[in-house]
Each structure stands twice: as C-alpha cells, then as structure tokens.
Amino acid sequence: MTGAARSPAHGIEVQQTGFRVDLRLIADMIAPGARVLDVGCGDGQLLQHLTRNRDVTGRGIELSQAGVNACVGRGLSVVQGDADTDLRDYPTQAFDYVVLSQTLQATRRPRQVITELVRIGRHAIISFPNFGYWRVRMSLLTQGRMPRTPSLTHKWHDTPNIHLCTILDFTELCRDLGVRIDRHVPINSRGRVAPLLASNRLANLFGEQAVFQLSRRTDS
Amino acid sequence: MDQPIETHEHNREGFTVTLGKESPLKLDCGVELGPFTVAYQTYGTLNAERNNTVLVCHALSGDQFVASTHPLTGKPGWWHILVGPGRPLDPDRYFIVCANVLGGCMGTVGPASKDPNTGHPYGLSFPVITIADMVRAQAMLIDHLGIEKLFCVIGGSMGGMQVLQWASMYPDRVYTAVPVGTAARHSAQNIAFHEVGRQAIMADPEWRGGQYYLHGTTPRAGLAVARMAAHITYLSEAALRRKFGRKLQDRKEVTYGFDADFQVESYLRHQGITFVERFDPNSYLYITRAMDYFDMAAEHGGVLAKSFKGTAVRFCLVSFSSDWLFPTNEMREIVHALNAVAADVSFVEIETDKGHDAFLLDEPELHMTLGGFLSAAAERAGIGSP
Incomplete structure (x- = not known):
C-alpha cells in the first residue's frame, strides 16, 4: 500500500498499515472474493486494497470529480454520483457488501441512505464519527462552542457534516428502520478498537467513532 | 509476429x-x-x-x-x-x-x-x-x-x-x-441542428437532387454552411470568447459590410471551406440521418x-x-x-x-x-x- 504517505481523511489516526483505522476494520469485515460497492470511495484507497489483496470485485461511487478521476486512473470502476440520489438505480442485493465510510453524516437523507444500503447489499458497513464522544460533549459544555475533534475537524460554517449523530442515535434509527445490527465496533481516541466498550452507553461516551455492520431484517 | x-x-x-x-x-x-x-x-x-x-x-x-x-x-x-x-x-x-x-x-x-x-x-x-x-x-x-x-x-x-x-x-x-x-x-436539439445542415446542402442549386456527381459539380456552399453551423455546436461560448472574443480580422474597425469582419466569422468560413475539400455532401446527409435515428x-x-x-x-x-x-x-x-x-x-x-x-x-x-x-x-x- 502506498497509503501510508497520504494524509488521513477527517484527521483520523492512520495505523502502520497505511490505512485509516475505520477502513482497516472495514476491510477485515469483508470476505475475500466478495462483490463490494464503496459509496463515497474518495480516492479509492479501500477499493484498491480490497481488489489487490482480497480478490474483491469492487465498484465505487464518489461525489468529488477529482476523487473519481483518480480512481479510474488507477484502474478502479468508479462513477461520479451522489449517495442521496443515485443508490436507487442499483438492483436489490446486487452486492455482498455496501460500504459507507465517514459519509453518512454528510448525506441529506440518512434514513433513506441506510435503507438503500441494506437493500443493495447483503451486508452494509457504515462508519461515522460519534457525536456522543466525551470530548465533543466537553467542548460544548466547557467552551460553549461547536465541537472540533480529530474526527470533526471542520468549522461550523464550512462543515459538510449536516447530520451528525451519536452511537445511541444511530442504534435507535436502525431499530426504527427494522435494520439488523450484526456487528458494532467502537474506536477510541487512539484509533484502536476498544474491547472494553461493550456496553452501548460506554461506547457512546468513549468511542470517537464507530463501525457498524448491518443487514436487512429478513422477518420485516 | x-x-x-x-x-x-x-x-x-x-x-x-x-x-x-x-x-x-x-x-x-x-x-x-x-x-x-x-x-x-x-x-x-x-x-x-x-x-x-x-x-x-x-x-x-x-x-x-x-x-x-x-x-x-x-x-x-x-x-x-x-x-x-x-x-x-x-x-x-x-x-x-x-x-x-x-x-x-x-x-x-x-x-x-x-x-x-x-x-x-x-x-x-x-x-x-x-x-x-x-x-x-x-x-x-x-x-x-x-x-x-x-x-x-x-x-x-x-x-x-x-x-x-x-x-x-x-x-x-x-x-x-x-x-x-x-x-x-440523439436529442431534439441535435436533430434540429442536423436538419439545418441538411437543408443548407439541399437548398444549394448545385445539389441537383443529390445527383451532382453526374454534372461535375458539388454543393460546396451548402456543405460549407452545414459545417459552419455544426462547428458552433462543437465549441462552447466560453471557448469562443477565449479564442476570438469580438476581435476583428486583419482590420482596425468594422467595414460596414458583410465581409468576415470578426475573427470568429473568418474561422468558421475556413472550417466550412476546408471541409468541402474532403467530404461528400450526400455522405453528410446520410450520416447525420443515422445519428438522428439513434x-x-x-x-x-x-x-x-x-x-x-x-x-x-x-x-x-x-x-x-x-x-x-x-x-x-x-x-x-x-x-x-x-x-x-x-x-x-x-x-x-x-x-x-x-x-x-x-x-x-x-x-x-x-x-x-x-x-x-x-x-x-x-x-x-x-x-x-x-
């Protein structure tokens, strides 16, 4: 991987593998040989890793033209598109995994996006910054300002993040939508999986971000 | 090998x-x-x-x-x-x-x-x-x-x-x-532009119902106009402005006539004239039609x-x-x-x-x-x- 030299998106700590920590976790969740759609694939780091090392059939959607051009120039199958509007084109269960990393909070209709993700993929994997993280809470409480943390780096007036949520909020939405949570991995401030954060409330306080694996509930 | x-x-x-x-x-x-x-x-x-x-x-x-x-x-x-x-x-x-x-x-x-x-x-x-x-x-x-x-x-x-x-x-x-x-x-707008081109060719008296070959002539003016019209559609307003703007062609002021006063006119005329040298007017009719039907x-x-x-x-x-x-x-x-x-x-x-x-x-x-x-x-x- 050449990714080690890249600056980490959203300021999240990059591990020795040269990967954003949530991408590394996501990559580990994906079975070799699977069909994967990466929604908001950026410059294609995850897709390239999966295609090269996991024998995955990968596709991507990316909003920024620069990201798309970089991906296609690297030989990845990526289209310019918008998670809010373009997911409905894809047939049901067309992919084994649909990935949405650090993008949900920037979508206009997170409910519809999640519903589409679990429709298109047998599994959906979503990572997002946790707004319930204690430093976020402290920053608002003690400074009275919109929080800025390593995973929330934008100022309030130029942030693309219009639908931030906490781990508890997200869990509740999944319940409302009848979406099954198959796995839930909170990540702490050092960018490592926090095994002690098994309880949702603790994860919501100490998890700086989270990775969820979801699927459509078959009985709903 | x-x-x-x-x-x-x-x-x-x-x-x-x-x-x-x-x-x-x-x-x-x-x-x-x-x-x-x-x-x-x-x-x-x-x-x-x-x-x-x-x-x-x-x-x-x-x-x-x-x-x-x-x-x-x-x-x-x-x-x-x-x-x-x-x-x-x-x-x-x-x-x-x-x-x-x-x-x-x-x-x-x-x-x-x-x-x-x-x-x-x-x-x-x-x-x-x-x-x-x-x-x-x-x-x-x-x-x-x-x-x-x-x-x-x-x-x-x-x-x-x-x-x-x-x-x-x-x-x-x-x-x-x-x-x-x-x-x-092919969009309605594109069919429309093609129709302008075809009409220009067929309106040229030298077209002779498409059998100009037998008369040793060719509807040069018609094909040149067709090409000029089409060429505008290949460019953009921004590109035309950048390349030509309102610049005059080899003259200091407008001539109050219908010569190619503007560089953009001169450019289009050149495009039309050179195209005639290498393209058959009837081919232009047939190929534009094929696109229209697509x-x-x-x-x-x-x-x-x-x-x-x-x-x-x-x-x-x-x-x-x-x-x-x-x-x-x-x-x-x-x-x-x-x-x-x-x-x-x-x-x-x-x-x-x-x-x-x-x-x-x-x-x-x-x-x-x-x-x-x-x-x-x-x-x-x-x-x-x-």
Whole structure:
C-alpha cells in the first residue's frame, strides 16, 4: 500500500498499515472474493486494497470529480454520483457488501441512505464519527462552542457534516428502520478498537467513532 | 509476429476489403447491401492470443485515419493524441483498427459510390443507414480479420454511439467499451441542428437532387454552411470568447459590410471551406440521418437498461463539462442504466471549457483516465505491456 504517505481523511489516526483505522476494520469485515460497492470511495484507497489483496470485485461511487478521476486512473470502476440520489438505480442485493465510510453524516437523507444500503447489499458497513464522544460533549459544555475533534475537524460554517449523530442515535434509527445490527465496533481516541466498550452507553461516551455492520431484517 | 490477415488493395484509402459477398448486410431500412467495400486502417500487430484488438469508431466528419497523416488534408490523424507509442492506445501493445463508416466517403461504400445496378453514383438511391448498420458492417470486418473478441471498442460523439451499439448488440465480442462525449439517443436539439445542415446542402442549386456527381459539380456552399453551423455546436461560448472574443480580422474597425469582419466569422468560413475539400455532401446527409435515428432505448420499450441486461462488458464513460451537444446529464443516463443492471462501469466528467471538441484535443485528464482504465483492463485480460 502506498497509503501510508497520504494524509488521513477527517484527521483520523492512520495505523502502520497505511490505512485509516475505520477502513482497516472495514476491510477485515469483508470476505475475500466478495462483490463490494464503496459509496463515497474518495480516492479509492479501500477499493484498491480490497481488489489487490482480497480478490474483491469492487465498484465505487464518489461525489468529488477529482476523487473519481483518480480512481479510474488507477484502474478502479468508479462513477461520479451522489449517495442521496443515485443508490436507487442499483438492483436489490446486487452486492455482498455496501460500504459507507465517514459519509453518512454528510448525506441529506440518512434514513433513506441506510435503507438503500441494506437493500443493495447483503451486508452494509457504515462508519461515522460519534457525536456522543466525551470530548465533543466537553467542548460544548466547557467552551460553549461547536465541537472540533480529530474526527470533526471542520468549522461550523464550512462543515459538510449536516447530520451528525451519536452511537445511541444511530442504534435507535436502525431499530426504527427494522435494520439488523450484526456487528458494532467502537474506536477510541487512539484509533484502536476498544474491547472494553461493550456496553452501548460506554461506547457512546468513549468511542470517537464507530463501525457498524448491518443487514436487512429478513422477518420485516 | 505476422498478421495472419489477407491483405487487400492498399491505396489512398488505406486497406479496402469487399464484404457481404456470400450473405449481404441486412440494413435496418429493409434493404440488403452487398457486396460492399469497407476501407480501414490498422496500427500495431494482432497478438498470438488474438485478444489485443482495439476498434476505434470515428465521428460524423472523421474517417479511418485515426493516427496517420490524412491523404487529402495532409494533417495528422484525428486522434493521434491518443493513438501512438507511449500513448493510451499504444500500437506496441494493441492491434488498433479503424474503419470508415457505412455511408462514408473515404473508401467505404456510400452515396458517392457506384451503384452496380446503374453504373452511376448512388446519390439518394443509396439506402438510409443507421448506427446499428454501421456496427454490423464493422462486425463483418472484424470477422474478416479473424478476430472473435475485441479488447476494446472506443469512440467519441457518433463514434461513442457505435461503441454503445457494439456493447448492446455484441456483448460477447466486447471486453471493454469506452463511449466518450456521446448519448444513448440523439436529442431534439441535435436533430434540429442536423436538419439545418441538411437543408443548407439541399437548398444549394448545385445539389441537383443529390445527383451532382453526374454534372461535375458539388454543393460546396451548402456543405460549407452545414459545417459552419455544426462547428458552433462543437465549441462552447466560453471557448469562443477565449479564442476570438469580438476581435476583428486583419482590420482596425468594422467595414460596414458583410465581409468576415470578426475573427470568429473568418474561422468558421475556413472550417466550412476546408471541409468541402474532403467530404461528400450526400455522405453528410446520410450520416447525420443515422445519428438522428439513434435511440438505443427505443428497441427495448424505452428502457435503456434493457439494452445492457446481464452485460459483462466493462464500461468507461467520459463526458466534458462544457459539452452542450452531448451534455454530461445524457451520459449520466447511460450510467444509471448500467448501474440498474449492476454493470462494471466507470464514469468521469472532465472539467474543460472546450465544449464537445474536447474529445479530440489534448486533455491530460482524458489521457490519464483512459490510460489507467485501459492498462488495468489489459492486465486483467492478460495483454502484456509493451
């Protein structure tokens, strides 16, 4: 991987593998040989890793033209598109995994996006910054300002993040939508999986971000 | 290695071959055409596996001289920027084929060709052809060359229409398809511009009902006006402003007359006049008509996705931000249709102010995109690098 030299998106700590920590976790969740759609694939780091090392059939959607051009120039199958509007084109269960990393909070209709993700993929994997993280809470409480943390780096007036949520909020939405949570991995401030954060409330306080694996509930 | 290809007459038009001798080409209009001549050029060598062929499809005013000097104008090939050693379409890696389209005037049968039944040029008795007919003729050429499957079919504008038609009609014979600056159907606006061009040609008294060949004349003025009108649609307002603005042509002030006072007028007149030297006016009628009739969804109940159902072809679509002849949103419709059948598709829009013409020009993003897409696909297909 050449990714080690890249600056980490959203300021999240990059591990020795040269990967954003949530991408590394996501990559580990994906079975070799699977069909994967990466929604908001950026410059294609995850897709390239999966295609090269996991024998995955990968596709991507990316909003920024620069990201798309970089991906296609690297030989990845990526289209310019918008998670809010373009997911409905894809047939049901067309992919084994649909990935949405650090993008949900920037979508206009997170409910519809999640519903589409679990429709298109047998599994959906979503990572997002946790707004319930204690430093976020402290920053608002003690400074009275919109929080800025390593995973929330934008100022309030130029942030693309219009639908931030906490781990508890997200869990509740999944319940409302009848979406099954198959796995839930909170990540702490050092960018490592926090095994002690098994309880949702603790994860919501100490998890700086989270990775969820979801699927459509078959009985709903 | 040697090309195991029966070579034919190699003349001004490049290679020519007579096709449809045993079974004629059944055209969409119902007419059976054959035997008929197709003129083509090749670059590079067909490899032992016969899996490295790239078919380049040319646009309305293009021809088979994609990378070699044009025999009439002396200008470099129309896509020499993309085709050549070290370029995305490298003849050291690929066997590149480009054929003059059916209805054309650079050696393939068209309205200026002699009708074997009368001994005179066809004129308007030449059957009306479609994009699908052009592609069927190309498939016959590919058969003749002994090639089962194309590594890539690529083309811009009308060439892109042929690429889409290839992928739809012969999905098993196409590994990758690269339609550039095109659409799955010709828009009302585009048909309108074509009609202006055709009317200009037919309004020229020298057109003589399409049989000007017999009178030793040609509707030069009509064709030049058609080309001028069309050329405006290939540019963008921004490009015209950047290139010409309101600048005057070799004069300090306007002349209060109808000379080409403005540089943009002079430029368009030049485009019109030079086009007449190399293009048959009737070919212009037939080829624009083929584009007008193009509507891929129509033969599938209006659902474009059905044209690509179950396709294994890998697509790479490219549009240009300032192209208003084949705008990005029309390319996006193709992307949506391909997504609906879970096809392997890449789609890039390139930022440029050069309008539709950008596909013929030096656009580094285009080269990077095509280079990356093609070499990744070639690796998967097991085609060695040069």
